[in-house]
Amino acid sequence: MKIIIDAMGGDNAPKAAVDGAIAALRDFSDIEIVLTGDEQAVKPLLGGQGYDAGRLTVVHTAEVIEMNDAPVKAIKEKKDSSMVRAMDLLSKDPRAMMISAGNTGALVAGSTLLVKRIPGIKRPALASVLPAAKGEVLLIDGGANVDCRPAYLQQFGIMGSIFMSKVFGLEKPRVGLINNGGEEEKGSELTKEAYQLLKAAPINFAGNAEGRDLLSGGFDVVVCDGFTGNILLKFLEGCAKTILGMLKGYIVESAQAKLGAVMMKGAFTKLKKKMDYTEYGAALLLGLRGGVMKAHGSSNGRAFYSSIREARKFISGDVVSVIKEEIGKLNQATAD
Amino acid sequence: MKIIIDAMGGDNAPKAAVDGAIAALRDFSDIEIVLTGDEQAVKPLLGGQGYDAGRLTVVHTAEVIEMNDAPVKAIKEKKDSSMVRAMDLLSKDPRAMMISAGNTGALVAGSTLLVKRIPGIKRPALASVLPAAKGEVLLIDGGANVDCRPAYLQQFGIMGSIFMSKVFGLEKPRVGLINNGGEEEKGSELTKEAYQLLKAAPINFAGNAEGRDLLSGGFDVVVCDGFTGNILLKFLEGCAKTILGMLKGYIVESAQAKLGAVMMKGAFTKLKKKMDYTEYGAALLLGLRGGVMKAHGSSNGRAFYSSIREARKFISGDVVSVIKEEIGKLNQATAD
Numbered sequence: 001m002k003i004i005i006d007a008m009g010g011d012n013a014p015k016a017a018v019d020g021a022i023a024a025l026r027d028f029s030d031i032e033i034v035l036t037g038d039e040q041a042v043k044p045l046l047g048g049q050g051y052d053a054g055r056l057t058v059v060h061t062a063e064v065i066e067m068n069d070a071p072v073k074a075i076k077e078k079k080d081s082s083m084v085r086a087m088d089l090l091s092k093d094p095r096a097m098m099i100s101a102g103n104t105g106a107l108v109a110g111s112t113l114l115v116k117r118i119p120g121i122k123r124p125a126l127a128s129v130l131p132a133a134k135g136e137v138l139l140i141d142g143g144a145n146v147d148c149r150p151a152y153l154q155q156f157g158i159m160g161s162i163f164m165s166k167v168f169g170l171e172k173p174r175v176g177l178i179n180n181g182g183e184e185e186k187g188s189e190l191t192k193e194a195y196q197l198l199k200a201a202p203i204n205f206a207g208n209a210e211g212r213d214l215l216s217g218g219f220d221v222v223v224c225d226g227f228t229g230n231i232l233l234k235f236l237e238g239c240a241k242t243i244l245g246m247l248k249g250y251i252v253e254s255a256q257a258k259l260g261a262v263m264m265k266g267a268f269t270k271l272k273k274k275m276d277y278t279e280y281g282a283a284l285l286l287g288l289r290g291g292v293m294k295a296h297g298s299s300n301g302r303a304f305y306s307s308i309r310e311a312r313k314f315i316s317g318d319v320v321s322v323i324k325e326e327i328g329k330l331n332q333a334t335a336d
Numbered sequence: 337m338k339i340i341i342d343a344m345g346g347d348n349a350p351k352a353a354v355d356g357a358i359a360a361l362r363d364f365s366d367i368e369i370v371l372t373g374d375e376q377a378v379k380p381l382l383g384g385q386g387y388d389a390g391r392l393t394v395v396h397t398a399e400v401i402e403m404n405d406a407p408v409k410a411i412k413e414k415k416d417s418s419m420v421r422a423m424d425l426l427s428k429d430p431r432a433m434m435i436s437a438g439n440t441g442a443l444v445a446g447s448t449l450l451v452k453r454i455p456g457i458k459r460p461a462l463a464s465v466l467p468a469a470k471g472e473v474l475l476i477d478g479g480a481n482v483d484c485r486p487a488y489l490q491q492f493g494i495m496g497s498i499f500m501s502k503v504f505g506l507e508k509p510r511v512g513l514i515n516n517g518g519e520e521e522k523g524s525e526l527t528k529e530a531y532q533l534l535k536a537a538p539i540n541f542a543g544n545a546e547g548r549d550l551l552s553g554g555f556d557v558v559v560c561d562g563f564t565g566n567i568l569l570k571f572l573e574g575c576a577k578t579i580l581g582m583l584k585g586y587i588v589e590s591a592q593a594k595l596g597a598v599m600m601k602g603a604f605t606k607l608k609k610k611m612d613y614t615e616y617g618a619a620l621l622l623g624l625r626g627g628v629m630k631a632h633g634s635s636n637g638r639a640f641y642s643s644i645r646e647a648r649k650f651i652s653g654d655v656v657s658v659i660k661e662e663i664g665k666l667n668q669a670t671a672d
Contacts, residue, residue: 188483188563226516237548240575246607247607251603257602260603263593267589267596271579
């Protein structure tokens with residue numbers, strides 16, 4: 001299994017990518033890693049850390065796409081950047097998977113241009129795994145498509161369902177439509193129409209998911225436009241921080257509560273781990289002819305390691321081929 | 337100050353409304369309360385509780401709008417319902433304020449039909465006060481208008497700003513636009529255009545508010561369409577429950593953590609209080625010729641009491657007149 005990593009993307013580049021790659025090479029004997037990036041920065045980080053160096057290749061690149069670069073312009077002009085080269089390599093080897101913690105807009109635009117969409121897919125979408133009360137839930141689209149049409153949401157539901165089935169091993173993932181009410185007739189112009197399309201899709205459609213249901217464990221996949229998804233993902237981050245920050249404020253007011261918090265340290269650590277995105281690897285860009293993962297910009301070595309672990313499952317599950325097959329069937333049925 | 341309460345709305349009707357009204361009559365000598373509802377159900381709850389009964393009137397109504405009634409149909413057909421009668425009374429006395437814990441759709445539709453919009457207001461909007469890391473933040477629209485145009489969002493910003501200034505006493509409330517990125521050029525078709533309109537409005541517009549900024553304390557008002565707002569409000573409820581539920585699960589795994597949690601009981605109680613909607617009164621329906629408050633369907637007596645306390649501030653701040661004046665000026669300026 002080949003995993004291509006844009007070593008220069010993200011706040012902690014290239015150290016985070018290199019550390020994650022080395023840790024993964026030690027733990028997983030079935031992977032091969034290609035790092036794209038500045039040789040002079042990457043090579044000094046590789047020395048003597050007890051791993052099989054024969055399964056690691058560094059492809060030198062001279063440019064870097066920065067976080068504030070305009071996406072399409074950067075992809076077109078920085079042809080020798082670590083991100084563009086990683087995409088080039090992926091497009092030649094679609095059974096591989098690429099990981100980047102770089103500029104999200106550039107990754108979405110570049111993947112669409114260079115890795116290319118699966119035939120019949122209208123828009124690739126970002127899928128993120130979130131912690132739920134029981135297990136996990138996949139949110140799709142997390143921000144690739146700000147303005148959506150109903151048919152996009154139908155495809156997001158199909159892709160998300162395939163992902164949870166192939167990567168998480170769920171038999172019939174329950175797919176929900178994020179909506180402002182539980183009843184079928186509720187919704188915006190977009191979601192009312194999307195509801196009917198999801199109902200007709202070859203998935204286990206479980207109806208509307210209201211805001212309070214998203215993390216309840218009642219759904220395995222929740223579908224929305226990228227505007228809503230982006231706001232929800234960042235709101236979750238903000239809520240967890242705000243709620244725990246408030247609690248901390250009340251704890252320090254009392255010596256007894258402070259002692260109690262010390263005794264609860266183990267429980268807090270587990271909660272922090274459960275809410276920690278580094279445990280969940282990265283977001284997936286689904287709908288492309290190869291696997292593309294977007295790691296958080298602030299990813300550390302541990303987060304890259306988790307991403308590589310998830311990438312292995314994505315490759316084993318053959319997610320790209322299954323999406324291709326299902327979308328082909330659906331379009332065939334619609335054309336008939 | 338006259339406060340009209342739909343005593344038959346909500347899960348705990350009519351007891352919750354009556355209990356809240358009596359407690360408020362005891363604490364606030366400057367209010368007069370009108371309860372609309374079934375006399376036979378309401379009157380037995382009023383007996384001998386040591387308050388000034390001279391400031392309480394019961395207006396008998398024979399019908400009730402149920403939670404699952406179709407909104408517009410219910411308003412048109414149930415003319416002798418506690419909700420419709422409360423609206424009738426408010427429309428004759430626009431300095432008063434009405435409170436209902438009943439069917440939200442019926443309340444929004446009915447208020448627009450019977451209380452009527454302020455001239456120049458395109459759409460009334462639901463405004464909810466949320467707990468933030470520092471102080472509070474007003475979210476508007478919380479669900480009255482599922483599909484919005486940019487001009488609606490501009491008016492929501494103006495109304496929200498007036499509310500936080502007149503009711504919370506903030507000098508120049510910082511108004512943010514809920515968006516999927518911090519930069520001016522980010523957004524959906526709707527928010528890109530709304531950004532420019534909010535920038536031009538006579539408010540302290542502080543730019544885009546990303547999901548993680550909503551509760552950070554960096555904004556006093558955050559503006560969005562009612563689809564996004566409804567999902568965010570319910571997601572906040574779900575997040576708080578899920579996060580604290582996870583923590584509880586980890587606590588019961590260890591005897592030491594259980595003891596620690598007991599010692600932290602005070603801190604947990606404060607957090608619960610801070611996150612408790614009953615402390616925040618209700619949502620406001622802004623943009624109408626009278627003040628309309630939507631209390632949570634599960635409101636208890638304490639929640640009604642809080643709503644009445646907030647209603648007093650709304651009346652004192654003369655929010656309706658100030659909105660009327662500001663929208664008049666804005667429309668005049670646009671016409672010039």
